[in-house]
Amino acid sequence: MTKDYLIERNGKKYEVVIGLEVHAQVLSESKLFSTSPTKFGSEPNTQVSLVDAAFPGMLPVINEFCIKQAIKTGIGLNAKINNKSIFDRKNYFYADLPQGYQISQYKDPIVGEGSVVLDLTSGSKTVGIERLHLEQDAGKSIHDIDPKNTLVDLNRSGVALMEIVSKPDLRSPEEVNVYIKKLRSIMRYLGTCDGNMQEGSLRADVNVSVRKQGDDKYGTRCEIKNVNSIKFMQMAIEHEANRQVDILEEGGKIDQETRLFDTKKNETRSMRSKEDAHDYRYFPDPDLLPLEFSNDYVENIKKEIPELPDQKKARFIEKFKLSSYEANILVSDLDTSKYFEAVIENSDVKISSNWITGELFALLNEKNLEITESPISAKNLSKLINLIKDGTISGKIAKTVFEMMAKGDKNPIDIVKEKGLKQQSDPAELEKLIEKVINENQDKVKEYKSGKEKLFGFFVGQAMKVSGGKANPQLVNEILKKKLK
Amino acid sequence: MSKIIDLSLSELVSNIKNKKISSNEATSAYVERSKKSKSLNAYNEETFDSALKKSTEFDLKPDFNKQLPGVPIAVKDLFCTKNVKTTASSKILNNFIPTYESTVTQNLWSSGSILLGKLNCDEFAMGSSNETSYFGNVISPIDKDLVPGGSSGGSASALAAKLTPATIGTDTGGSIRQPASFTGTVGLKPTYGSCSRYGIVAFASSLDQAGPMTKNVKDAALLLEVMSSFDNKDSTSVDFKRPMYSKDLSKNIKGKKIGIPKEYRVDGMSEEIEKLWDDGKNYLKDCGAEIVDVSLPHTKFALPTYYIVAPAEASSNLARYDGVKYGFRTEGDNLIDMYEKTRSAGFGDEVKRRIMIGTYVLSSGYYDAYYLKAQKVRRLIKNDFNNIFQKVDAILTPSTPSSAFKIGEKSNDPVSMYLNDIFTVPVNLAGLPGISIPAGLDKKGYPLGLQIIGKSFDEQNILNIAYSMEDKINFKFNLKEWWMND
Numbered sequence: 017m018t019k020d021y022l023i024e025r026n027g028k029k030y031e032v033v034i035g036l037e038v039h040a041q042v043l044s045e046s047k048l049f050s051t052s053p054t055k056f057g058s059e060p061n062t063q064v065s066l067v068d069a070a071f072p073g074m075l076p077v078i079n080e081f082c083i084k085q086a087i088k089t090g091i092g093l094n095a096k097i098n099n100k101s102i103f104d105r106k107n108y109f110y111a112d113l114p115q116g117y118q119i120s121q122y123k124d125p126i127v128g129e130g131s132v133v134l135d136l137t138s139g140s141k142t143v144g145i146e147r148l149h150l151e152q153d154a155g156k157s158i159h160d161i162d163p164k165n166t167l168v169d170l171n172r173s174g175v176a177l178m179e180i181v182s183k184p185d186l187r188s189p190e191e192v193n194v195y196i197k198k199l200r201s202i203m204r205y206l207g208t209c210d211g212n213m214q215e216g217s218l219r220a221d222v223n224v225s226v227r228k229q230g231d232d233k234y235g236t237r238c239e240i241k242n243v244n245s246i247k248f249m250q251m252a253i254e255h256e257a258n259r260q261v262d263i264l265e266e267g268g269k270i271d272q273e274t275r276l277f278d279t280k281k282n283e284t285r286s287m288r289s290k291e292d293a294h295d296y297r298y299f300p301d302p303d304l305l306p307l308e309f310s311n312d313y314v315e316n317i318k319k320e321i322p323e324l325p326d327q328k329k330a331r332f333i334e335k336f337k338l339s340s341y342e343a344n345i346l347v348s349d350l351d352t353s354k355y356f357e358a359v360i361e362n363s364d365v366k367i368s369s370n371w372i373t374g375e376l377f378a379l380l381n382e383k384n385l386e387i388t389e390s391p392i393s394a395k396n397l398s399k400l401i402n403l404i405k406d407g408t409i410s411g412k413i414a415k416t417v418f419e420m421m422a423k424g425d426k427n428p429i430d431i432v433k434e435k436g437l438k439q440q441s442d443p444a445e446l447e448k449l450i451e452k453v454i455n456e457n458q459d460k461v462k463e464y465k466s467g468k469e470k471l472f473g474f475f476v477g478q479a480m481k482v483s484g485g486k487a488n489p490q491l492v493n494e495i496l497k498k499k500l501k
Numbered sequence: 502m503s504k505i506i507d508l509s510l511s512e513l514v515s516n517i518k519n520k521k522i523s524s525n526e527a528t529s530a531y532v533e534r535s536k537k538s539k540s541l542n543a544y545n546e547e548t549f550d551s552a553l554k555k556s557t558e559f560d561l562k563p564d565f566n567k568q569l570p571g572v573p574i575a576v577k578d579l580f581c582t583k584n585v586k587t588t589a590s591s592k593i594l595n596n597f598i599p600t601y602e603s604t605v606t607q608n609l610w611s612s613g614s615i616l617l618g619k620l621n622c623d624e625f626a627m628g629s630s631n632e633t634s635y636f637g638n639v640i641s642p643i644d645k646d647l648v649p650g651g652s653s654g655g656s657a658s659a660l661a662a663k664l665t666p667a668t669i670g671t672d673t674g675g676s677i678r679q680p681a682s683f684t685g686t687v688g689l690k691p692t693y694g695s696c697s698r699y700g701i702v703a704f705a706s707s708l709d710q711a712g713p714m715t716k717n718v719k720d721a722a723l724l725l726e727v728m729s730s731f732d733n734k735d736s737t738s739v740d741f742k743r744p745m746y747s748k749d750l751s752k753n754i755k756g757k758k759i760g761i762p763k764e765y766r767v768d769g770m771s772e773e774i775e776k777l778w779d780d781g782k783n784y785l786k787d788c789g790a791e792i793v794d795v796s797l798p799h800t801k802f803a804l805p806t807y808y809i810v811a812p813a814e815a816s817s818n819l820a821r822y823d824g825v826k827y828g829f830r831t832e833g834d835n836l837i838d839m840y841e842k843t844r845s846a847g848f849g850d851e852v853k854r855r856i857m858i859g860t861y862v863l864s865s866g867y868y869d870a871y872y873l874k875a876q877k878v879r880r881l882i883k884n885d886f887n888n889i890f891q892k893v894d895a896i897l898t899p900s901t902p903s904s905a906f907k908i909g910e911k912s913n914d915p916v917s918m919y920l921n922d923i924f925t926v927p928v929n930l931a932g933l934p935g936i937s938i939p940a941g942l943d944k945k946g947y948p949l950g951l952q953i954i955g956k957s958f959d960e961q962n963i964l965n966i967a968y969s970m971e972d973k974i975n976f977k978f979n980l981k982e983w984w985m986n987d
Contacts, residue, residue, distance in 0.1 A: 063858065067599060071596065072699040072822040073581045073603060075735050105817050116820020166836070191574035297863035299872060302814055304736050460969070490879055 021188030022207075022229060023261050029229040030264075032257040034186035034222065035146075036201060036249075040178045040209040041153065041217040042085045048152050048176035049119065056215045061167035068174040069322045070114035072157050075303050078103075082176040083307065085208040086126050087317050088152050089178055092324055093145050097314050101149075103304045107297040112155035112168050121178075122298045124308065125149035132182075132202070133326055135195045135344050143195055144183030151175050154356045155463040174217075177207065184223065184234060189250035191380030195248050196220070197348065205350045219244040224256045228262065233258070236270040240277050240284055252277040328353055329441075336365045345373050351387045352401025358394035371401060375418055383409045393421050400428040412487060415438050441488040444496065449487065450495050464500060472496065505530040505925035509816040510572065511721035511747070517563075517570050522787040524563070524571025524615070526555035527666075531617060535664040540984045541640045544584045545578040555615045566615030568727050575665040577656045578619035579805045580606045580711070581700040584615065584937050589702040589906070590634035593622045593822045593829045593847030595875045603700025603721050604732045605669065612727045617665055621655030623673040624849045625819065626676055626704040628652050631919040632912045633851040640908070641684055642984060643947055647905045650680030651922075656714050657684040665723055667715045667801050671701060671710045674807050675901075675925025682713055682900035682950025685687055685939040685978045687967070688714045689721045690914040692926075692957045693932035694739030697732035703818040706737075707749040718938060718968040720841040722746035724958060744961050756788035759953075759966070760893035763923060764800035767902060773943045774899045781897050781940060781951045784973040790966070793893050797885040802878045803927040808919060809875035810930070815852075815860025820849065854915065883931045890956045893965055900937040902951035924952060934960045938967045948978055 023030040047054055067074045090097050101223065102124040105117040127148035134141045143487060155173035157166050179197065186192050187359050200211035200218060225237035243249045255277075261268050274293070275284040300306075323331070325347045332343040346356045346369065350397035359368045376397065380387060401415060403409045409432055410418060417428050430437055440446055454461055455476060464471040479492045505527055508516065516522040532549045552573050559571035581587045582598040585676040588594045602610070609615070623633040631639040641649035642662035649658040653670030657680030660668050670677040672690035681688025689712045693982050703709060713724035726747055731740040741848025761782065766775075824830035824843030831846050833839030848856070862871035889896065901924060911918040928935040932955055942950040951970070955963035 069826055071601070071827070072587070072589070072597065072702045072821075073599075073698070075699055077734060077736055107820060108818065109823060109837075109840055111825050114826055115820060116823060117817055197521055209523075295865050297817070297860065297865075297868075298818070299813060299863055299868070303703075496719070 021190065023257055025261050025265050028265075029156065029398055030226045030257070030261045030342055031229050031231075033182035033184050033225045033227065033234055034188075034192055034253060035193065035237075036182045036186065036195065036223070037221040038180040038182075038196070039219050039221075040089075040180060040199070040203060040211070042068060042082050042176035042178055043152075043207060043209055044079065044081050044176055046079055046081075047174040048082050048150065050174055052174065053173050058171055060167075060171060062171065062386075064170040064173065068114065068170055070116070077300070078307065079176070082150065083126070083309075084317055085176070086148060086205045086331060087314060088321060089203060089208045090316060091208050091321055092126030093127070093148065093180070095129035095134060095145055095148065096128035098124065098126055098128055099311065099314070100124065100306055100308045101126040102148075102306050103301045105301045106296045108294050110154065110157070111166060112157045112171060112173065114155070114170060114217065118152050118154065119301055119304070120151035121149035132195065133141065134191060134198055134199055135340070136191065136194060136252055139402045141191070143185040146181040146183050146228060148178055151177050151179060154283060164253050168475075184225075188264065189253045192222075192253060193246050196249070198325070201348050201350070205322055213245050213312055216244060220249060221248055224253055224254060224260070226257050226260045226269070236272050238272065238284070239274045241274055241336065243277055243442075248277060248279055251279075251282055252284055255282060262462055267440075285378075325329055336360070336369075338365070338369060342369050342373065349379060349387065355387050355390070355394050359398045359401065361398070362397040364405045366402060367401045368398070371397065375415065379422055391425055392418070393425055396421060396425055403428055403432060403486065407439060407488060408432065409439050411439055412484075413439065413485060423495070437486060439488045440483050440486050443491060446487060446491050446495055449482055450475075450479055450492065450499055453482060454499060461500065472500070475500070505667075506534055506663040508666065508696075508891075509716045511717075511723055513572060513666050514713075514723070516730060517572065518565045523635040524573075525553065526554050526558040527571065528573040528615060528617070531665060534662075535617065535659075535983045537547035537987060538664055540547040540986065541642060541658050541662055541664075542637050543639055543662065544575065544618045545588055545590060545621050545623055545636050545655070548618050548744045552615050552617050554880075559613070559615070564613060567746055568723065569609065569612040569614035572614045572666060573617045574609060574614045575617040575620050575659055575668055576606055576609070577622050577653050577668070577670045577751060579622055579671050580669070580703045581702065582606055582616060582619065585619065587619065588634055588635070589625045590622050591822075591848065591852070592635040593831060593843070594702075595635065598719055598826050598888070599700070601700060604730065604734065605701065605728050607745065608727055608730055609669070611943040620659050622670075623652035623654065623676075624852050625702065625815070626652035626671055626673055626709075627851050627855055629675070629679060629814070629912065629918050630888075630906070630908070631655065631658075631680075632908065633849055634710075635849060638908055640984065641905055641941060642722055642980060642982075643684055643905060643978070644981060646908050647947070648908050650683035650875050650905060651718050652676040652983060653688075653714065654682050657681060657686060657688070660684065660686050660714050660716065661980070663980075667720050669724070669728060670709050670712055670714050671709055672929065673704050673710075674929050675922040678782070678900050678925050678950070678952060681937045682939070682952075683905035683948065685976065686716060687718055687721045687936065687938050687950030688712065688716060689725060689871060689960070689964075690928065690934060691725060691729060691934040692739075692934045692958055693929075694737055695729045695743075695934070695958065695960070697730060697735045697738050698733055698752045699734040705814040706818060707814060708807075708811055709901070710929070716937075717751060717966060720969045722964045722968075723748050736979050741958050746940055746961055746964055749961055751965050752972065753964050754785075754969045757790040757896065757962075757966065758793050759790050759896065760793050760795035760802065760889050760896040762797045762889070762896060764797050764900060765898045768901075768922060770902055771943075773902065774902065774949065777941050777949050778897070778899050781970065784970045785897065785966070788969040788974055794891045795893060795896070797882075797889060797927070798950045799878065799881045799885050800927055803882055803930055804919065805884065806875045806878045807873050807922070807926040807930060808835070808858070810879060813863050813872050814856040814859070814861035816856045816863065819848075819852070819910055820857055826843065830908060851915070879930050882927055886927075886933060886954075894956075895923050895959075895966055896954040898923060898952045898954065904943040904945065904947035904949050928952075933957060934963055935965050937968050938971055938974070939978070940970075940974050941976070942978070948976075
């Protein structure tokens with residue numbers, strides 16, 4: 017068990033209670049209620065239809081694909097799928113909200129309660145999901161291009177978002193880290209959200225409260241709006257929890273409010289209090305009928321659901337006898353798991369797992385690449401592992417070969433051949449080589465035989481050196497032992 | 502042969518098809534008359550030149566298989582028309598030119614008809630007298646100083662004054678039927694979901710419905726046939742088998758049961774209206790229909806329900822007019838200041854009143870007491886009609902509690918103005934079809950209308966009933982053309 021995350025102040029310990037509202041952009045060709053494309057990074061205002069810009073008389077028409085994506089995600093979160101849900105209008109004025117309202121789901125979301133299992137170093141933990149609902153994203157207001165005016169880019173306006181609301185079940189910045197990564201992993205497996213936080217495909221509102229360890233009542237919470245990286249979420253939680261503890265320790269009261277996280281100053285600050293909270297005047301959107309579908313519809317979607325991380329992990333442990341830790345690393349990213357399965361198709365599981373999580377991850381990390389961009393293909397890594405397994409090359413030589421492979425995904429068999437790196441495993445050859453070493457070092461042989469057994473390593477080293485590192489170390493050991501008797 | 506402008510739409514169509522009248526002759530006749538009728542203030546935007554050009558083009562390459570071959574038609578300025586200014590009679594849209602066409606008007610043009618111009622209406626269709634228009638009130642050709650009704654007042658006035666052979670309006674709480682009743686014309690509000698709302702400036706989305714305004718019932722059937730279509734651009738459009746209303750039109754209503762709802766006998770209703778209603782019953786009996794007394798117990802809640810639901814939706818629908826993207830803008834010191842100045846200057850008093858009512862009834866703490874309750878009552882009102890329609894085929898009521906009133910008479914008394922919609926509003930809340938036909942004149946010689954309400958998507962039935970009654974009523978109004986100048 018790792019230590020609980022607690023904040024200590026004046027001898028008292030405070031527990032931090034965290035709930036997340038994650039906004040995940042639905043992976044879809046077109047927007048939630050219009051046919052405009054959703055591609056990220058296009059020229060401003062080039063992916064905007066009359067519906068997205070809220071021209072007079074324009075009406076929303078639901079994109080069925082986005083509905084399926086939300087249902088899939090709901091299934092991935094082990095959640096209740098609601099056969100009837102309602103789109104509501106959330107009314108507020110802002111320059112990048114062309115309709116003057118956001119179409120969202122309020123009282124009747126498409127997905128109800130569910131759960132997500134987190135694999136923590138202390139064991140697994142289940143986090144409750146309160147709901148998932150669909151809504152439109154807003155456009156972007158750009159304040160720093162023109163000195164006097166705010167510019168508006170509506171490319172993002174109307175893109176489908178899933179808001180995934182967790183229960184207040186998270187207790188530390190680390191749990192938040194694992195939770196976000198798990199959500200992202202599930203959605204990437206499902207193909208419902210690319211989880212790209214840099215492009216804003218995944219962002220979260222973070223609810224934080226604190227209470228004395230052992231209290232069963234929640235403290236007053238503050239909501240930190242729109243945090244767009246895991247690191248910032250963790251920093252914001254840490255700062256906010258400490259701020260709240262300080263207030264309580266000084267005998268103060270926490271005000272329920274919405275706060276913003278300033279990433280430059282590493283602090284949260286008040287955006288608006290509960291009294292100033294917007295009255296969004298939610299009401300069912302009369303332009304859209306209630307969204308209804310049958311159980312069969314959901315059942316058919318279930319058939320399209322791929323193996324998800326939890327199931328895959330269980331399979332890896334069961335079938336490949338991997339440890340829970342190894343399995344976790346390999347399944348957390350769909351592409352990693354695919355790469356792994358491709359490698360082990362023709363290779364030893366254990367060596368493959370070690371090489372992927374060791375050498376390959378280090379290489380990708382160093383070059384800042386995704387596994388899909390790996391300079392070494394699964395096919396060639398598999399060949400390398402087979403060369404190790406059948407004793408053609410030693411582990412040490414393998415690392416050299418790996419480095420060469422990284423420069424251009426060459427076939428390791430060719431590299432070994434070209435560079436003559438094949439391990440010397442012919443006992444007759446090795447015997448000759450070892451005899452030479454012994455003959456040239458008679459003084460050391462004497463010392464060894466007189467009891468200085470530590471010198472055995474010296475002879476191994478010499479033999480390897482003479483072979484140019486290619487001698488099979490195991491055989492060298494065996495032969496040396498015989499000869500030095 | 503009678504003058505072109507005296508022909509009904511159906512007569513004009515057959516004359517063009519028989520090559521007795523060219524599209525250009527018809528269009529010229531209406532353009533000429535419209536030009537002499539500017540004092541009515543019926544038009545917001547005239548497209549006479551392009552209409553004449555299109556009529557000539559039509560005559561060069563006529564397609565007589567179309568339902569409205571080369572027929573000029575002016576439409577309410579609530580329908581977005583491609584490259585033609587569309588304002589909803591509001592200052593906030595007074596420079597707005599759509600790049601797109603509403604589905605209903607597209608259906609008209611696809612049937613061969615030609616746009617004559619955009620007709621005045623109440624601002625954002627909010628009003629019952631066409632006095633809330635930013636472009637000034639419309640005058641009824643029935644008499645000087647008389648309102649044409651609203652919100653489709655420009656449409657009613659233009660039709661009654663023979664500036665267009667037929668027209669289209671929109672009806673959220675009576676905006677087609679009330680002005681039709683005031684001007685001695687026929688107005689039909691179809692079942693919600695019959696005509697697409699795509700491209701119509703929205704007032705109250707769950708109530709808005711476009712419909713025909715015509716000289717007679719047969720024309721209404723023909724125009725509805727053209728307007729109504731299933732449209733996947735409108736999620737509330739209904740995909741049902743649309744009859745050929747004009748071809749299937751019949752005067753055989755023998756054995757039809759017509760309900761007379763007692764709750765429509767409101768306090769202070771004039772004897773004239775009572776008599777009109779009685780006459781209506783007798784005409785129906787003469788046609789072989791059976792009169793049945795029925796009850797719609799929640800009728801008295803319809804008006805308050807409507808004045809919660811409609812403003813609530815409007816307050817949200819009109820949020821898009823914020824000066825950011827299109828339309829009128831007043832610059833401000835910051836975003837909020839720009840919003841406030843733009844919307845203060847861009848909207849008229851009635852629109853602001855309804856935005857405020859709507860915002861209020863949707864506010865947290867008031868939502869349950871107003872909006873939610875209104876939705877529940879709306880359900881009860883619908884149920885009332887559903888129950889009645891187990892027993893009867895249609896319902897007969899007066900269209901309005903009185904004939905047209907004077908300009909300015911009610912403009913400072915919104916509640917008395919709202920009361921004008923008392924007979925028409927329940928139909929919108931229930932989403933049913935209703936038609937107003939001219940049925941008589943009051944003591945002042947002003948037209949009065951009767952309304953026939955039908956089951957959902959049973960337009961054919963109410964058209965048949967109206968068609969039969971039209972014959973018996975034989976409505977005549979001696980139009981004096983006092984407004985014309987040469």
